[in-house]
Amino acid sequence: MSFFETRHLTKHFGGLTAVNDLSFQVEKGEIYGLIGPNGSGKTTVFNLITGYHPVSAGEILFRGAPINGLPTWKICKLGVGRTFQVVKPLRRMSVLENVMTSAFNRTGKKSEAMDKAMEVLEFCELLKKKDYPAKGLTIGDRKRLEIGRALATGPELLLLDETMAGLTPQEQTAGAELIRKIRDSGITIIIVEHIMHVIMNICDRLLCINYGQDIARGTPVEVANDHAVIEAYLGKE
Numbered sequence: 001m002s003f004f005e006t007r008h009l010t011k012h013f014g015g016l017t018a019v020n021d022l023s024f025q026v027e028k029g030e031i032y033g034l035i036g037p038n039g040s041g042k043t044t045v046f047n048l049i050t051g052y053h054p055v056s057a058g059e060i061l062f063r064g065a066p067i068n069g070l071p072t073w074k075i076c077k078l079g080v081g082r083t084f085q086v087v088k089p090l091r092r093m094s095v096l097e098n099v100m101t102s103a104f105n106r107t108g109k110k111s112e113a114m115d116k117a118m119e120v121l122e123f124c125e126l127l128k129k130k131d132y133p134a135k136g137l138t139i140g141d142r143k144r145l146e147i148g149r150a151l152a153t154g155p156e157l158l159l160l161d162e163t164m165a166g167l168t169p170q171e172q173t174a175g176a177e178l179i180r181k182i183r184d185s186g187i188t189i190i191i192v193e194h195i196m197h198v199i200m201n202i203c204d205r206l207l208c209i210n211y212g213q214d215i216a217r218g219t220p221v222e223v224a225n226d227h228a229v230i231e232a233y234l235g236k237e
């Protein structure tokens with residue numbers, strides 16, 4: 001039994017098949033990369049896993065049990081956390097309050113939510129900015145806050161959707177370190193990312209999709225050298 005698995009996962013939006021018969025397995029402790037050109041269905045896969053969209057066909061299993069059909073909050077409570085490609089912090093709340101809101105996923109007590117939020121902010125190196133309003137953060141810190149909000153829900157599986165987009169090279173390196181540190185803390189990760197050197201450096205395995213379909217899978221080096229992958233990104237000669 002895999003820690004996480006999809007079987008024949010399919011999603012139609014009207015006549016468009018955004019995810020097409022996609023099956024993959026993720027083992028506990030992995031950083032698993034999901035890559036593919038723009039519009040290939042990566043975010044839709046995350047939306048299906050987390051219950052934001054109902055699946056059209058197929059199954060999603062977390063720790064051996066099916067989770068498709070469950071409401072988003074239940075999936076979160078079971079231990080699947082996510083970030084959003086377009087970050088949407090509660091803008092007028094402070095950084096600390098934003099993270100506390102997520103921590104209420106695991107506790108009803110304000111003091112416990114506060115402790116958890118402080119721990120997460122320290123982990124994400126945002127503690128110094130805990131009283132800043134979220135809307136005042138730089139894009140780099142907003143991406144970190146987005147990761148912190150997902151961590152505070154207490155996930156065992158974390159889905160990261162382009163948390164490096166728009167970051168400077170230094171911020172990307174720091175972001176990659178943070179992602180490794182999250183994995184080393186015992187959280188399994190599925191990451192969607194366009195920045196190839198980040199993907200190549202931190203992922204244990206990759207799955208590349210195009211038009212919602214699996215086109216290659218394997219180690220980062222195997223996938224990066226695959227003809228179908230190169231063609232999907234650069235087009236045919």
Ligand SMILES: Nc1ncnc2c1ncn2[C@@H]1O[C@H](COP(=O)(O)OP(=O)(O)OP(=O)(O)O)[C@@H](O)[C@H]1O
Pocket residue numbers: 013016018036037038039040041042043044045085
């Ligand atoms: N809610 C929706 N309704 C209709 N079509 C959608 C919806 N969400 C996504 N799509 C379509 O599904 C396809 C896959 O989109 P998706 O956002 O999953 O791609 P992506 O791989 O995340 O792309 P990007 O790299 O640009 O973020 C696209 O053609 C998109 O227009």
Ligand SMILES: [Mg+2]
Pocket residue numbers: 042043044085
């Ligand atoms: Mg996307």
